[in-house]
Amino acid sequence: MGKYALGVCPHVVHGKSFWRKNINMKQVNYDELWRSVLGDIELSISKANFSTWFKNTKILVIEDTNVVVGVPNGFAKEWLENKYQSYILQALRTHQPSVSTMHCAVYNPQEVEAQKNTVQSQPQSDTKTRSTQKQSAPPHNIPTGSPRVQTQVMLNARYTFDNFVVGDHNELAKAACHAVCSDLGHIYNPLFIYGKVGLGKTHLLQSIGNHVRTQDAEKTIVYTTSEKFTTELVNAIKNSSIDRFKAEYQKVDLLIIDDVQFLAGKEKTQEEFFHIFNALYNLNKQIVISSDRPPKAISTLEERLRSRFEGGMIVDVGQPNLETRISILQTKALEKGFYLSDEVLRFMSENIKNNIRELEGALNRVIAICDLRRQEPTQELVEQALGEIIKNNTKKCV
The missing domain is CATH 3.40.50.300 (P-loop containing nucleotide triphosphate hydrolases)
Known part of the structure; x- marks a missing residue:
């Protein structure tokens, strides 16, 4: 796994001197290599995806045959490692054949740039002075005292990225x-x-x-x-x-x-x-x-x-396919503390196709009837509960 397996560059978190040394000795070469890699990747993926995921990325360090790529946030780390690792490795090996593996680490571009400037402008022996200067630097995000309007209270806390089901359509x-x-x-x-x-x-x-x-x-x-x-x-x-x-x-x-x-x-x-x-x-x-x-x-x-x-x-945002509708329905049911069998999930998702809101409305109807009758949500019960909704959906699809 390597010593950066947790996905955060140690220098950024712990303030170690390891990264400063690399900036001073090799950063120019890393930058040149990464520019070449990005040029290759840009030709292989869409402009939108390239702009979204590769902005503010760079090589942090090359350790033996492993390359650590710095990314600005956890979202970019997840996507580059899961979606674009093969593109990155292929491009890296084109310019650096010895590379065998890569992973990403979250880093702060402003902090790294500031440290690079500090190393370049001050003698190496002035470690104590640099430490003092870093401690006395003004903290970020100091309130300026400027007036602020009140946030409009229309945000619903239950809508988050974590419970948003992703499919090809979105x-x-x-x-x-x-x-x-x-x-x-x-x-x-x-x-x-x-x-x-x-x-x-x-x-x-x-x-x-x-x-x-x-x-x-x-x-x-x-x-x-x-x-x-x-x-x-x-x-x-x-x-x-x-x-x-x-x-x-x-x-x-x-x-x-x-x-x-x-x-x-x-x-x-x-x-x-x-x-x-x-x-x-x-x-x-x-x-x-x-x-x-x-x-x-x-x-x-x-x-x-x-x-x-x-x-x-x-x-x-397009129409979700069957698999995504099943996943969305299952997520919504579990959020409400309600269990649906695979058979019922598929039946509902196959018959209610128009939109997610209608699917959630059908779920609420099933839950209400099950609570009223004190019965389990069998397919027979669900068919009865959603008969009119399914009939209307069938008409719309014809």
């Missing part, structure tokens, strides 16, 4: 959401997620908000719907407080707007949203938007807003 969308959380305002801004009703868009939006709030309680997060935004705007106009309304929105670090398609046709709302969007974007504040259709398909949407939406990352 894999890229979830990856993009993870990437946004790791570097707000810089990787994909805006992030535009679209898909039909009930496929998990709101779950992803809520997961972003909950994750950021957990990681940094100082961040100001606003999660709202386009309809609620419109209502607030109308009230602000009536109360002659439009300037305060815009100022409050322009203070946020993360703005999440659900169902943005309902802005279509509302000229005044679109105008004010455009100004808020521009202000946040110019300050590198993150904007995440969802819709039931891509920007180009939203009729009566102002062209300047459409252009802004299309200037970021657009990902879709």
